[in-house]
Amino acid sequence: MPSTNGSRPVPAHEVVIVGAGLGGIGAGVALRRIGVEDFVIIDKWPRVGGTWLANTYPGVAVDVPSPVYNFSFQPRSRWSRFFAPGAELQRYAEEVVDRQGLRGKLRLGSGAVRGDFDEEHDLWRIRLEDGSEITARYVIGAVGGLEQPHNPEIPGFDDYTGKVMHSSRWDHDYDYGGKRVAVIGTGATALQLIPELAKDVSHLTVYQRRAIWIGPKVDFPMGPVANAMLNFAPLQRTVRFLGNVGVNAGLGAGLAISDYPRVTSLGMSVAENAMKAWLFTQVRDPELRSKLTPDYRFGCKRPSISNTYFKTFTRPHVELVTDAIEHFTPTGIVSADGREREFDMVVCATGFKVMEKGYTPPYPIYGRDGLELGEFWDAHRFQAYQGVSVPKFPNAFLIVGPYAFAPGSYIPLIESTSAHAARVIKEARRRGATRVEVRQEPHDRYFARMDERAKKTHLFTQGCITSNTYYINYQGDGAAFRPSTQLEMYWENRHFPLDDYRFTTASVRELQEATS
Incomplete structure (x- = not known):
C-alpha cells in the first residue's frame, strides 16, 4: 500500500x-x-x-x-x-x-x-x-x-502425445538427437533453427505455409583485430550510424517511401531477383526451388538472411512439406494429401501474438x-x-x-x-x-x-x-x-x-x- x-x-x-x-x-x-x-x-x-x-x-x-x-x-x-x-x-x-x-x-x-x-x-x-x-x-x-507465443490452432493439437515445444520456450533437457522431428513454420526463427536441428535428428520434416525471402548472410568471426578497431570510439559511432541507416533501408524503405509506389515496386523487383539468384546457387532442383520461392512480393513479411537454410533441404533426411496440415493424431501429423507422418517431437516455430x-x-x-x-x-x-x-x-x-x-x-x-x-x-x-x-x-x-x-x-x-x-x-x-x-x-x-x-x-x- x-x-x-x-x-x-x-x-x-x-x-x-x-x-x-x-x-x-x-x-x-x-x-x-x-x-x-x-x-x-x-x-x-x-x-x-x-x-x-x-x-x-x-x-x-x-x-x-x-x-x-x-x-x-x-x-x-x-x-x-x-x-x-x-x-x-x-x-x-x-x-x-x-x-x-x-x-x-x-x-x-x-x-x-x-x-x-x-x-x-x-x-x-x-x-x-x-x-x-x-x-x-x-x-x-x-x-x-x-x-x-503463438501456438498453431490445428485440430487435434492437444491430442498429440509426443514432445511439443514452441521455439521461444525451448526445453534443453530434452534430447532430440536421433529422433524424428517436425518443425511447423518457416519464418525468421525457423531458418535459424532448422539447419541446427538437421545436424542431429534422424529425420526432419518442415511444414511450410509460405516461403520466406532470404538473402546471403555476410557473417564472420569478430577476432581481436576487428573488435579492437570497433573499440575506437569515432569509428564505432560511424559504423553504428551507417549500419542503422543500412538496416532501416533494407527492412523499411518500402514503408517509408509509400508516396512513390513506382520506386518501391522497382526496388522490390531488384531485391526479389537478387534473392532468387541466391536461391539458385543453393538449390539446383527446380521443383524444390519452386517450393522455396515466395508467392508474395518482397517486403510483405520481414525478409531474412542465411547461408545454410536452403542447403539444409537438399540433405536426404530433410523433407519439405507444402501441403496444409489437416490435423494432429496422437503420434503425428496428417497433411492435406492424406499422408500421416509420425514424430517424436514437434517444434512450433509459429511466431508470436x-x-x-x-x-x-x-x-x-x-x-x-x-x-x-x-x-x-x-x-x-x-x-x-x-x-x-x-x-x-x-x-x-x-x-x-x-x-x-x-x-x-x-x-x-x-x-x-x-x-x-x-x-x-x-x-x-x-x-x-x-x-x-x-x-x-x-x-x-x-x-x-x-x-x-x-x-x-x-x-x-x-x-x-x-x-x-x-x-x-x-x-x-x-x-x-x-x-x-x-x-x-x-x-x-x-x-x-x-x-x-x-x-x-x-x-x-x-x-x-x-x-x-
Whole structure:
C-alpha cells in the first residue's frame, strides 16, 4: 500500500517499468538522464534480457549486425561474430544493467498481471503474479512485441502425445538427437533453427505455409583485430550510424517511401531477383526451388538472411512439406494429401501474438472511467500517439506501442520512445503536475496520418494481405509498424509539442470541483 502525505496517498515509487528486456533497461537509463531515481523495473523472468533470455533455441542469433545492435550510450566492442548469438545479447543486457547502475532497481521473478489507474490519487496500482501490489505515479510498459507465443490452432493439437515445444520456450533437457522431428513454420526463427536441428535428428520434416525471402548472410568471426578497431570510439559511432541507416533501408524503405509506389515496386523487383539468384546457387532442383520461392512480393513479411537454410533441404533426411496440415493424431501429423507422418517431437516455430486481442497488452490495464486498454483497441483499432501514449490512460507510456516501430534495429525504437516518456515526465515534474495525459486531437491526428500512410504502402497495394504477414493485424491495419524512416521516429519522439499533453494536479482539480 502507498504511504500517505496528510490525507493523500504517496505512491511507493515515482515510476514502475514493466519488463526488464532491452526496452525496460533503455527506459531506466532515460529516467536517470532526467534525474529520476525512484523507479523499479519488474519482470516475470528471473534475469534481464527479455527476448534474448526467453529465446534460447539452437541457432538463435541476432539478424542485425552486432556492431549496430547496441545502445548509443553504451556501445559494445566485443562480439564473437558479426551476427552475434543470442546468449551474447543477453550478456550485453546484463552489462548495461551493471554499468548504468540499474541492478538495485530490479524486481525480478514476478511479473505484472493487472494495472489500474487510481483516478482519485493520480497513481497506478500494479498487481503482480505473487499477489502483491506496487504503486507508482507513472508506469512505462516495456513488454516487447515478441512476447506471447503463438501456438498453431490445428485440430487435434492437444491430442498429440509426443514432445511439443514452441521455439521461444525451448526445453534443453530434452534430447532430440536421433529422433524424428517436425518443425511447423518457416519464418525468421525457423531458418535459424532448422539447419541446427538437421545436424542431429534422424529425420526432419518442415511444414511450410509460405516461403520466406532470404538473402546471403555476410557473417564472420569478430577476432581481436576487428573488435579492437570497433573499440575506437569515432569509428564505432560511424559504423553504428551507417549500419542503422543500412538496416532501416533494407527492412523499411518500402514503408517509408509509400508516396512513390513506382520506386518501391522497382526496388522490390531488384531485391526479389537478387534473392532468387541466391536461391539458385543453393538449390539446383527446380521443383524444390519452386517450393522455396515466395508467392508474395518482397517486403510483405520481414525478409531474412542465411547461408545454410536452403542447403539444409537438399540433405536426404530433410523433407519439405507444402501441403496444409489437416490435423494432429496422437503420434503425428496428417497433411492435406492424406499422408500421416509420425514424430517424436514437434517444434512450433509459429511466431508470436502481435497486436492481437487479449495479448497486446498481455494483461488487463484499466485507465480512466474503467476503460480497459485491450478492449478499447479491439473496439476502436490499435492506436497510440507516437506509439507511446493513449487518451484516457494518464501517466502511462509504451515502449513498443501501435505505430511506434519504423522497421530496422529495435534499439533506435527503444531510445526514441524512452526519450519521449522521459521528456513528458520531466515536464510534469517541472510543472508540479500529478497527472499527464495525451490530448485527443494530436493523438487522433497522428493515428490518421499513420493509418493513411500505411494504407499507401506495398503491404496494402500489392497483395501482401494474403501473405499472412504479422505486419497486418486481425483488424486489417498495419499497426505493428510505423510507415516512416527511423530518423523521423527519432526526431518526432524528441521534439513533439509538449502542449500535446494535458498536465494537471489532483489538489487543483479537487479545489476546482469544490468551487464549481
